[in-house]
Amino acid sequence: MATILADTSRTFSEYLLIPRLTRKNQSSDVVDLRSPLSAVESDQPPRFSVNIPVVSACMQSVSGTDLSVALARQGGLSMVFCSQPIESQVEMVRQVKTHKAGFVSSTSNTTTDTSLRDIVRLMDETGHSTVPVTQDGSAAGKLLGIITDRDFWEFEDDLDKRVGEHMTCIEDVIHGVDGISLREANKLLHRHKKECLPILDKAGNLTSLVFKKDYVDHRRHPLELLDDSKRLCVGAAINTHDYRERVPELVNAGADVLCFDSSDGFTEYQMEGIRWIRDNFGPEVVIGGGNIVSAEGFDFLVSEPGVDFIKVGMGGGSICITREQKGVGRGQASALLDVAQKRDEFYSETGRYIPLCSDGGLANDTQIVIALAMGADFVMMGRYFAMTEESPTPKTSINGQMYKPYWGEGTHRAQNWQRYSDGMSSRKMMFEEGVDAYVPLVGSLAEVLETTLFKVRSTMTNIGANSLADFREGAILTRVSEQSVIEAGTTNVFQFSRNREFEESDWGNAG
Numbered sequence: 001m002a003t004i005l006a007d008t009s010r011t012f013s014e015y016l017l018i019p020r021l022t023r024k025n026q027s028s029d030v031v032d033l034r035s036p037l038s039a040v041e042s043d044q045p046p047r048f049s050v051n052i053p054v055v056s057a058c059m060q061s062v063s064g065t066d067l068s069v070a071l072a073r074q075g076g077l078s079m080v081f082c083s084q085p086i087e088s089q090v091e092m093v094r095q096v097k098t099h100k101a102g103f104v105s106s107t108s109n110t111t112t113d114t115s116l117r118d119i120v121r122l123m124d125e126t127g128h129s130t131v132p133v134t135q136d137g138s139a140a141g142k143l144l145g146i147i148t149d150r151d152f153w154e155f156e157d158d159l160d161k162r163v164g165e166h167m168t169c170i171e172d173v174i175h176g177v178d179g180i181s182l183r184e185a186n187k188l189l190h191r192h193k194k195e196c197l198p199i200l201d202k203a204g205n206l207t208s209l210v211f212k213k214d215y216v217d218h219r220r221h222p223l224e225l226l227d228d229s230k231r232l233c234v235g236a237a238i239n240t241h242d243y244r245e246r247v248p249e250l251v252n253a254g255a256d257v258l259c260f261d262s263s264d265g266f267t268e269y270q271m272e273g274i275r276w277i278r279d280n281f282g283p284e285v286v287i288g289g290g291n292i293v294s295a296e297g298f299d300f301l302v303s304e305p306g307v308d309f310i311k312v313g314m315g316g317g318s319i320c321i322t323r324e325q326k327g328v329g330r331g332q333a334s335a336l337l338d339v340a341q342k343r344d345e346f347y348s349e350t351g352r353y354i355p356l357c358s359d360g361g362l363a364n365d366t367q368i369v370i371a372l373a374m375g376a377d378f379v380m381m382g383r384y385f386a387m388t389e390e391s392p393t394p395k396t397s398i399n400g401q402m403y404k405p406y407w408g409e410g411t412h413r414a415q416n417w418q419r420y421s422d423g424m425s426s427r428k429m430m431f432e433e434g435v436d437a438y439v440p441l442v443g444s445l446a447e448v449l450e451t452t453l454f455k456v457r458s459t460m461t462n463i464g465a466n467s468l469a470d471f472r473e474g475a476i477l478t479r480v481s482e483q484s485v486i487e488a489g490t491t492n493v494f495q496f497s498r499n500r501e502f503e504e505s506d507w508g509n510a511g
């Protein structure tokens with residue numbers, strides 16, 4: 001007869017943290033959110049850490065180039081999806097690694113002959129107030145001038161007039177020369193009180209733009225995740241089918257972390273893959289395994305010393321219908337508690353600490369906090385990032401509200417059969433394990449993360465913890481009754497208005 005576990009399969013919303021002593025020298029700005037991603041041997045520093053405990057999901061509708069850059073700039077890491085040809089995944093990794101912080105390629109450009117009316121439209125569509133004017137209208141053309149929204153008055157000037165009559169001509173444009181350091185470029189912006197500095201090559205062609213707002217953003221977010229060569233860090237997903245071809249290319253492109261993207265990582269296929277990567281790329285490369293949901297799965301993946309971190313979660317994702325379709329999975333809290341307990345035992349026995357990633361199903365900021373308290377070293381999220389400006393999908397207006405498409409890797413749309421295949425069955429998806437949906441657009445990644453991380457730090461202060469390790473160690477959780485869930489919201493009051501911007505319920509109710 002089958003074994004029936006004693007406890008019910010539980011979710012994060014069934015738990016609450018009990019406050020502990022907050023000391024006088026504590027405040028949320030001294031809380032350190034750094035977290036290891038590589039296995040930590042006793043008395044050795046981790047080989048790789050993130051500055052905030054957040055990574056983006058290996059998904060087509062989440063981890064593209066722009067999101068990877070934006071997340072690394074905040075101190076987290078994205079996992080560029082592998083449900084695409086090796087060449088295009090490698091190109092995305094390369095673009096993040098070659099992204100020169102502060103030097104951006106111009107995405108809104110025009111020519112001298114364009115009408116002011118068209119410029120107004122371009123500015124409205126893109127939100128850009130500075131537009132380079134090049135000979136051929138391209139981002140790399142010869143720069144003839146710059147037009148900004150201060151060079152004309154939309155409701156006073158004749159909008160049939162041409163850009164050439166209103167722009168600041170090249171002779172008067174303060175610019176930098178290709179090869180200039182970011183520090184020098186920022187000094188020029190400061191000295192000349194400019195918002196934007198075009199960078200030109202020797203022939204006068206535009207190569208990039210430097211914005212004052214990026215400098216300000218950088219000063220406000222000093223946690224950027226950089227490698228030893230000061231390049232942004234990026235992770236890349238891999239699968240158990242083509243790792244022999246994919247991994248060498250990704251490592252060569254500079255991927256900092258490799259992460260198996262599999263709905264079920266408790267397999268001999270994954271173990272073979274981890275072994276092959278270690279044999280061929282040595283001890284330095286960082287490898288994530290999973291997903292698993294039990295202590296037994298953990299034991300299996302650490303039975304050989306190859307894996308660095310392990311992802312926990314099956315069936316909890318916002319777009320996931322695996323539990324419904326196949327009857328496998330586990331409530332995310334039960335899965336994490338089971339695996340974290342095993343991880344801690346393994347650490348006491350061997351001195352080897354395996355970081356855990358709680359993957360999927362996080363419906364609000366509170367649940368991120370609970371996951372970190374229960375033993376996750378960091379969390380992986382899909383929907384959270386799909387809702388930001390930087391996710392790779394187009395904004396769509398539905399009934400006056402802005403949305404972004406978000407679809408699971410197990411949909412016919414994503415065709416990620418490698419994530420779900422057991423390694424033997426045919427190369428096509430027989431049934432879907434995910435849905436194709438829309439999520440509301442909530443703003444830029446930096447804005448949304450700022451609120452989330454502020455809440456995480458603030459809760460850690462309630463527990464008296466200055467680091468995530470202290471937080472896990474000191475956390476005391478209690479199960480909640482249905483009545484106390486009701487009590488947690490407002491009770492018996494009528495609210496006339498409430499600023500709902502970035503409320504957790506906004507991303508909680510979106511799925």
Ligand code: IMP
Pocket residue numbers: 057058059313315316317318319320321322359360361362380381382383384407408409410411433434435
């Ligand atoms: P979310 O943060 O709740 O949106 O969950 C994202 C996670 O769901 C991913 O990191 C994957 O582990 C998982 N996932 C992605 N696509 C699918 C799918 O189609 N079916 C089931 N799970 C999925």
